[in-house]
Amino acid sequence: MKQKKREITIYDIASELNVSPSTVSRALKDHYSIGKEMIEAVKKLARERGYRPNHIAASLRKNKTNTIGVMISWINRPFVSSMISGIEEEASNAGCNVIISQSHDSYEHEIANARALYNSRIGGLIVSLAMETRKYNHFSTFLDNDIPVVFVDRVTDDLNCDKVVIDNFAAGLMATTHLIEQGCKRIAHLSGAQHRSIYKQRAEGYMEALRRHNIEIDESLILSGGMLNSEEGYRMTEHLMSLPNPPDAIFSANDTAAVSAIQYAKHNGIKIPQKLAVMGFNNDPVSLIIDPTLSTVSHPAVDMGKIAARQVLKHREHKDIITSETITLKTDLIIRESTLRKKR
Amino acid sequence: MKQKKREITIYDIASELNVSPSTVSRALKDHYSIGKEMIEAVKKLARERGYRPNHIAASLRKNKTNTIGVMISWINRPFVSSMISGIEEEASNAGCNVIISQSHDSYEHEIANARALYNSRIGGLIVSLAMETRKYNHFSTFLDNDIPVVFVDRVTDDLNCDKVVIDNFAAGLMATTHLIEQGCKRIAHLSGAQHRSIYKQRAEGYMEALRRHNIEIDESLILSGGMLNSEEGYRMTEHLMSLPNPPDAIFSANDTAAVSAIQYAKHNGIKIPQKLAVMGFNNDPVSLIIDPTLSTVSHPAVDMGKIAARQVLKHREHKDIITSETITLKTDLIIRESTLRKKR
DNA sequence: TATATTTACGCAATCGGTTGCGCGACAGAT
DNA sequence: ATCTGTCGCGCAACCGATTGCGTAAATATA
Secondary structure (H helix, E strand, C coil), X not given: CCCXXXXXXXXXXXXXXXXXXXXXXXXXXXXXXXXXXXXXXXXXXXXXXXXCCCHHHHHHHHCXXXXXXXXXXXXXXXXXXHHHHHHHHHHHHCCCEEEEEECCCCHHHHHHHHHHHHXXXXXXXXXXXXXXXXXCHHHHHHXXXXXXXXXXXXXXXXXXXXXXXXXXXXXXXXXXXXXXHCCCCCEEXXXXXXXXXXXXXXXXXXXXXXXXXXXXXXXXXXXXXXXXXXXXXXXXXXXXXXXXXXXXXXXXXXXXXHHXXXXXXXXXXXXXXXCCEEECCECCCHHHHCCCCCEEEECCHHHHHHHHHHHHHHHHHCCCCCCXXXXXXXXEEECCHHHCCCCC | CCCCCCCCCHHHHHHHHCCCHHHHHHHHCCCCCCCHHHHHHHHHHHHHHCCCCCHHHHHHHHCCCCEEEEEECCCCCXXXXXXXXXXXXXXXXXXXXXXEEECCCCHHHHHHHHHHXXXXXXXEEEECCCCCCCCCHHHHHXXXXXXXXXXXXXXXXXXXXXXXXXXXXXXXXXXXXXXXXXXXXXXXXXXXXXXXXXHHHHHHHHHHHHHHCCCCCCHHHEEEEECCCHHHHHHHHHHHHCXXXXXXXXXXXXXXXXXXHHHHHXXXXXXXXXXXXXXXXXXXXXXXXXXXCCEEEECCHHHHHHHHHHHHHHHHHCCCCCCCCEEEECCEEECCHXXXXXXX
16 A cells, blocks of 8 residues: 655645745745735645645755754663653654754763764754763854754853753752751762862852851762762762761762662661761652652753753744843752651 | 854865766765775865765755654653663664654654654654554554654554564563462552553463463452553552452562552551562662562663664665564563562 | 835745766777 | 777756745835
8 A cells, every 4th residue: 555645845836826936935934925815825725735844955955954952961861861851842842853862971972972963953952961071162063053052950151052950059058958957967968070060069059058057068078070870879878987987967969879878878777867867969750769768859850851942942033142041940859758857 | 253164065075076976976975886096085085174964965855864763652761761772872873863752652642743753754763652552554654655663662563564572471471470489379460551562461471370370360450551650550559459358469560560569568567578579570770779679570671772773774774675573682580679588 | 197115926046965867988809 | 890898977857945136016105
């Protein structure tokens, strides 16, 4: 039952209506210089004949596709996949495609991916930076060619682009303050690469909370620089708890490491939260599954994705806009068993 | 520092070498009718000038892109995002893009997405069916137009396409047999929509295991038909444990529901695995986090994605191949605390 | 009525590769 | 010396939509 019916084009419509292809092209996008009834006639016939616009042809002519590129570290991380889910939903509603590319947190990969995406003539780019990345020249190609770039979550100030973020400083402050209010005196902090601003800011929020409560900042309790994965989380916790004067709380910059901290504690008979309170970040699904349930900071992943997509689409509409805005979303402190020492 | 240098094209190369564009085009892809030294000269100059092939132009001419579409239920599910990770990696190595589209397990969405992807002129399609889907006409458009379609995991036999699967029957048999060997006598089964073959086959494997051990199949212990999400898992477990003669084991067709089963048990003081053994499916990250750790069947998600991508790419190479193969990957039974009643 | 505007549409070039067909040149066969 | 074949490459027509510029007709203005 193969029926390779040739696709119908604006030329077919044009000749059937005895007008020129240009008129059809314009009519289909409600161009101001086309008459009302002509527009109707064209659209009607297009509908009847089952016309499907050929985006490729348009892309070639305009030298720009209606595809949005998304560069992330790993797609199979709860925060990332949720964010992409939001991007996809929003882009899909606007008739745009989404193409994914993983940096695996490697700077080299990120550069290679940027080149590949540029070669694919994407019409916009959403980026959450690789952990390693410190230089950002690989994005200037896009900016120089008026391809909107929007950073999400793992952003940089070195580029003049839109950003969609949360207030990491405030979140770190809030989380740490909560630990202090629960009576913790020696609070450790697990963080990521400090050139990645989200981690630096969370760490600064953490320090600010200590300062406000006149708690001395002990550098030996701040472990940072790695990938903050489960192995590292476990080892860092092991190290901390082997200290002569171990901490009574750990604030981890992500849930993955926080979960490892809890597991280390359980393996070693350390009571949570009495002996060690643990606070995470991201509100990953595991935070609700682990026992004790993990207190954490909720990260509006899906919304961040949606908003980032909207920003890209907005720039595509009005190419004249040069202003680059930073949109900051709200986070929530989610208090669960792993930090709840006092009765409320 | 805006430097919108015009992209260099095969025409630029052609005129610089005083040959025709067709020669350049052919030389760049090692066409047999082009001389050895011409090919070298063209490639050399292309490299020097920084030539980047314009895929859009090629796509327009060939009416087919080098983009692979991926239709899945939800991207933010561990199995799915891992699979996509595999697809992306493999496609990226072959210079192909990957575009994602989520059905949210809805039949309507799946149809709409299929249309959208077709309109995007994708060069190949990888599908993991929505839970709801029972009819498959929306894929015939691709097949009729020689666009390779490969199904992964949630497949159908109604279409003559490549499939990448695991042996769900064997896995169900293996998992249930393990429960029986652990001394379980009344084993319940949580399953999904029975028109989705993966669930049906797991259920059949479950039943076969019972038969082989002369255990009567009790229909009231087989709950199926839903989405198998956490709420359902919790409710189903509640229902089962309220039965006059409750089960002493639950084999869930996914980890999500299995985790809910464990949580219900914990909330209600039901000892795991002594009073209730729980077996999951997928080896999601949570299975290792929950306490007790969840026994499960590992699903080679990343590999399934990679292989599916390779199949699509293979069909793109040799369009003459019509054979449709089914590739079955290995699963492993992962025994953890939630089912380990006997000392080994 | 003549001129200025506006309205509504057509012309034709363009985006960058791809590919069927053809043709000249040169080598080997007869 | 003629014929046949192969090799290496060019011609030109696509693929389908976009868009700057031009223009005829309709309407408004002087």
